[in-house]
Amino acid sequence: MIMNKRIKSFEEGFGTAYTFIIILFASIIFIGLAYLIINSRNHISFDSNIESEVLSQDIAEQIINSMLEDNTPESDSLIDPVWALVSSLNTETVAITLTDLSSRINPNFFRDEIVDETNISKLIFADGHSMAELEQYRSDNTITADLQNGYPEFFSEDGIEFYLSSYSYFNINIADELALTDMYVIRTENESASESFRSKIRQSRTNKTIIYNNEIENIAGSAAGKIYPFINAVPVMNIHLIPEELLSEILSYDFGDDKLKYPEKSFNQIIQKRTNGEIGIDELESIFSVKDEKHLIFDYLGTKTWFWEITISLDDCKRTVIVAELPDKEYSYKPRDAASKGNIKRTLQIISNLFYNEQDL
Amino acid sequence: MKSKRQRFEEGFTLIEAVIAVFILSLGSYLIYLGGHRLYKGFNDLKDRNLFITEAAQCNNLLKTSLNDIRFPYWAPSLSINSSVDEVTLQYLDGDKDSTLSMSFTENGFQILIDEENFIIYKTLSNGYIAPIINDKTITGLNVVFISEKENEYECKALFGGIPIVNMDDYE
Numbered sequence: 001m002i003m004n005k006r007i008k009s010f011e012e013g014f015g016t017a018y019t020f021i022i023i024l025f026a027s028i029i030f031i032g033l034a035y036l037i038i039n040s041r042n043h044i045s046f047d048s049n050i051e052s053e054v055l056s057q058d059i060a061e062q063i064i065n066s067m068l069e070d071n072t073p074e075s076d077s078l079i080d081p082v083w084a085l086v087s088s089l090n091t092e093t094v095a096i097t098l099t100d101l102s103s104r105i106n107p108n109f110f111r112d113e114i115v116d117e118t119n120i121s122k123l124i125f126a127d128g129h130s131m132a133e134l135e136q137y138r139s140d141n142t143i144t145a146d147l148q149n150g151y152p153e154f155f156s157e158d159g160i161e162f163y164l165s166s167y168s169y170f171n172i173n174i175a176d177e178l179a180l181t182d183m184y185v186i187r188t189e190n191e192s193a194s195e196s197f198r199s200k201i202r203q204s205r206t207n208k209t210i211i212y213n214n215e216i217e218n219i220a221g222s223a224a225g226k227i228y229p230f231i232n233a234v235p236v237m238n239i240h241l242i243p244e245e246l247l248s249e250i251l252s253y254d255f256g257d258d259k260l261k262y263p264e265k266s267f268n269q270i271i272q273k274r275t276n277g278e279i280g281i282d283e284l285e286s287i288f289s290v291k292d293e294k295h296l297i298f299d300y301l302g303t304k305t306w307f308w309e310i311t312i313s314l315d316d317c318k319r320t321v322i323v324a325e326l327p328d329k330e331y332s333y334k335p336r337d338a339a340s341k342g343n344i345k346r347t348l349q350i351i352s353n354l355f356y357n358e359q360d361l
Numbered sequence: 362m363k364s365k366r367q368r369f370e371e372g373f374t375l376i377e378a379v380i381a382v383f384i385l386s387l388g389s390y391l392i393y394l395g396g397h398r399l400y401k402g403f404n405d406l407k408d409r410n411l412f413i414t415e416a417a418q419c420n421n422l423l424k425t426s427l428n429d430i431r432f433p434y435w436a437p438s439l440s441i442n443s444s445v446d447e448v449t450l451q452y453l454d455g456d457k458d459s460t461l462s463m464s465f466t467e468n469g470f471q472i473l474i475d476e477e478n479f480i481i482y483k484t485l486s487n488g489y490i491a492p493i494i495n496d497k498t499i500t501g502l503n504v505v506f507i508s509e510k511e512n513e514y515e516c517k518a519l520f521g522g523i524p525i526v527n528m529d530d531y532e
Contacts, residue, residue, distance in 0.1 A: 142457070143433075146456075166433075230435045322522075349498070352521060353519065
C-alpha cells in the first residue's frame with residue numbers, strides 16, 4: 001500500500017504551481033545577480049581605463065615640465081634632466097619613450113641636391129623611387145603630415161621609421177623654394193604675395209646671404225607674423241640626437257662648393273662628445289672647422305630638437321603626445337648668438353595628445 | 362433584534378448606497394490619478410532613458426571622430442565662437458579635404474562624416490557646440506545636449522592633432 005502511494009505521488013509529479021512560482025522567482029533573482037556582476041565588471045574595467053588615462057597624462061606633464069626646467073635651453077642632449085626623469089619613470093608596468101622627431105629628413109621641404117649628392121636617398125627611398133620623382137610629386141600635391149599615405153609607396157619602411165619626419169620647421173635658407181612658397185600660401189592665404197616672397201628668397205640665395213631668425217620680417221613683411229615659426233631660420237636637426245647615418249651623410253655634403261674640411265673628424269668628435277655630455281652652440285664652429293657664420297651647415301645642424309614624441313604605455317593603454325618647441329624669435333640658435341644664450345625664452349606646445357586602449361584598435 | 366445576516370439580506374438604505382457610490386467614485390478617481398501619474402512617469406523615464414542613451418552613444422562617436430581630426434601643426438588656428446549650433450572641421454584623418462560636420466537640426470543632432478556617411482540622433486535636437494580652449498588653443502569641442510526637461514548632457518572630445526598657435530595673432 002505504501003509502495004502504491006509512492007508510485008501515485010511520483011506520477012502526480014512534484015511541480016505544483018507553488019514550486020513553479022518559486023523557481024520563476026529564483027530565476028529572476030539569479031538573472032538579476034548575473035546582470036549586476038556583468039555590469040560591475042564593466043564598471044571596474046572602465047575605472048581602470050580612467051586611472052591609466054589620468055596617470056599617463058600626469059606622466060606626460062611631468063616630462064614636459066622637466067623639459068621646461070632645463071638650464072641649457074639652447075642645447076638638447078642626453079644629459080638633460082628629462083632623460084633621467086624618463087628613466088626613473090620607466091617601471092615594469094609603465095613603459096615610456098621620448099623621441100626626437102625633428103632631427104630627420106623632412107620630405108616636405110628638403111632639396112634634391114643634399115639627397116642626390118649623398119647616400120641619403122638609399123636610406124629613405126623604396127626601390128625604384130628617386131628625389132626627382134618626389135620633387136615632381138611634391139609640386140603637384142601639397143605639404144602633408146602623413147608621410148605613409150601622403151607620399152604613397154615612396155619611402156622604405158626603415159626610412160619612415162628612422163630617417164624621415166614631417167615634424168620640422170621649414171628653414172628659409174635651405175628649404176626648397178617651392179615648398180617655402182607653398183607654406184607661405186597656406187599660412188597667409190595670399191597667393192599673389194607669395195611670388196614676391198619667393199623672388200626675395202631666390203635673390204638671397206643668389207647673393208649667398210643668410211637670413212637670420214630676426215630678419216624674417218625683412219623678407220616676408222607684414223606676413224612675418226603669420227609664417228613664423230613655421231618658416232624660420234633655426235638649425236633643422238640636433239647633432240645630439242640625429243641618427244648616425246644621417247649625420248655622416250650631411251657632414252659629407254658639399255654645401256654648394258663649400259665642403260667641410262674634415263667631415264670624418266667632425267663626425268667622430270660629435271659622436272664622442274654627445275655620448276658623454278652636451279655640445280654647446282659655441283663649440284660648433286670648431287667641431288665643423290668652419291669660421292664663416294654664413295655656412296649652410298649651421299642651418300642643417302644645431303643643438304636643438306624642435307619636435308618631441310612622448311609615448312606612455314601602461315596596462316593595455318597607450319598615450320602618444322607630440323610636443324613642439326616654439327623658437328625664440330630674437331635668437332638664432334647659431335654660434336653668432338652663443339653669448340646671449342642666457343636670455344632664451346622657452347615655449348613648448350602640445351600639438352597632439354592621443355590616448356587609446358590597444359584592445360579597442 | 363435583527364441578526365447581521367437578516368440586515369444584509371434586507372439590502373442598503375439610499376444614503377448608504379449614495380455614500381458607497383461616492384466612496385467608489387473617489388477611489389476610482391484616485392486610482393485614475395495614480396495610474397495617470399504612473400503612466401506619465403513611465404513615459405518620462407522612457408524619454409529620459411532614450412535621451413541619456415543617445416547622448417552616451419553620441420559621446421562615444423564624438424570622441425572617436427574628433428580624435429580623427431588631426432590638424433597639422435602648420436594649419437591655421439581654428440576659430441569657433443563660444444556657442445554655435447553647427448561646426449565643420451577639416452583634416453579628418455589628417456586629410457585637408459576630408460571634413461566632419463555636426464549640427465543641431467529639427468530632426469536631431471546630425472554628424473556628417475566626409476559628406477557621405479551621416480548619423481542622426483533624433484532625441485538630441487536641442488543644445489549647442491562650444492570650443493574647449495587650452496592656452497589659447499582650441500583643443501577640442503564640448504557638445505552640450507539639452508533635453509525637453511532642461512536636463513543637460515555634456516560631451517567633451519579632443520582633436521587628435523592641434524595646430525601651433527601663432528602667438529602674434531593673439532598678442
